[in-house]
Structure formats: structure tokens, C-alpha cells
Amino acid sequence: MNRIIAPSMLSADFGHLDRDTRMIDRSAAEWVHIDVMDGVFVPNISFGFPVLKSIRKATAKCLDVHLMIVEPERYVERFAQAGADIVTFHLEATHDVGGCIDRIRRAGARVGISIKPATPAASLREWLPKVDLVLVMSVEPGFGGQSFIPGSLDKIRELRAMAHEGGLSTLIEVDGGISARNAREVFEAGADALVAGSAVFGAPDPEAEIVRMLEA
Secondary structure: OOOEEEEEHHHOOHHHHHHHHHHHHHOOOOEEEEEEEEOOOOOOEOOOHHHHHHHHHHOOOEEEEEEEOOOHHHOHHHHHHOOOOEEEEEHHHOOOHHHHHHHHHHOOOEEEEEEOOOOOHHHHOOOHHHOOEEEEEOOOOOOOOOOOOOOHHHHHHHHHHHHHHOOOOOEEEEEOOOOOOOHHHHHHHOOOEEEEOHHHHOOOOHHHHHHHHHOO
């Protein structure tokens, strides 16, 4: 199993994004997680293409872009062109899942698909062989600082079992309420990558906090 920490820039200091991105670039984190919200799919608005391009310039690490937007198929190529290494969209946000996967793949990025807490793991069964990553939301998407939903552990285990049964190497990422206190049980449930926002950027020493999560 992999152990990847992906600090979420949603919890960074927006007035010092370059500084905070370069801190992550120095750290033991392998990915930089960027939440893109449109105010429609979720009740909040965040980053767009210009900010993504600026973050891309400040780090050589994998840019893990999570689209919480309606009709993501309209924009996935532009996010790949702006520097995203992984483009993840929501199953619930499009009527053209296959087309969205194809567009991301053609744009040269790795493909991720995400589900909200209320969406069952079984809804991803047909798509698992076609994506590189599954992102399990362990809080309601749209805002940082929420508490981890314990039932997410069963969903992670179910997805890991589905991938194993299919002989797949699909990565499982988990986003929401992650900290050093629960990182171990989430990894042990079958997760490869953990997104952490406030736990990292709210820590006295963010780089040390990332190490604590990796070593949990």
C-alpha cells in the first residue's frame, strides 16, 4: 500500500499561496491537493485556472486537482493544460462519466472519480477499471474543518475489496477530517492517499505534522 499525504491548499493562507506551496514542496508530502468549487455543485467558490497556474510554478510535486463543479466535462482539458497531474471529478456532477474520463485521459492527466458520503461504493464498480484514482469524501464537500464521518472506513474497505477482486491498482484517496489522530486507521482501511487541510496548515509546524501522519 502507498502512503501519500496531499495537503489541501483550501486551508492555506490565500494571501501567501506561493509561500505555503513552497513549504509543501519542501515537505514529505507527495501531492498538492487543489479543491475547485463553483458555488453550484457545492455552496462555496474557490480556485480557478490562474491560481492553479501560479501554484504549478511554485512546486514540482504532483498537482492533485479535485473538481467540485457541475458539468466537469466542459473544463477538464483546461485544468490539465493549466498544470494538473490528476484531474478528479464527481460521479454525481455529470451525465457523461465515460466522456469525462476520456477527455481527461486525452489531455494527458491521470483520471480520478469522487463520490459524496451518501453515494454508495457500488456505484463506482463499472468505472474502477477505467480510472487511476477514487476519491472518497469523508465529509460533505464544500468546506474545510469538518469532522471525519466514521462510516467512510467501511466504504474504503469495500472499494479496496472491489479493486482487489478486479486485479486493479486503483489508488484510493480520502478527503475530509483527516489528521494524525485518524491517519493510521484510514490507511489501514485501504487508503493510499490522505488529503489534509486544516490539520496541516493549522499546525504549529506543518512539515512535522505531515511526517506525523505518514508515520501514524
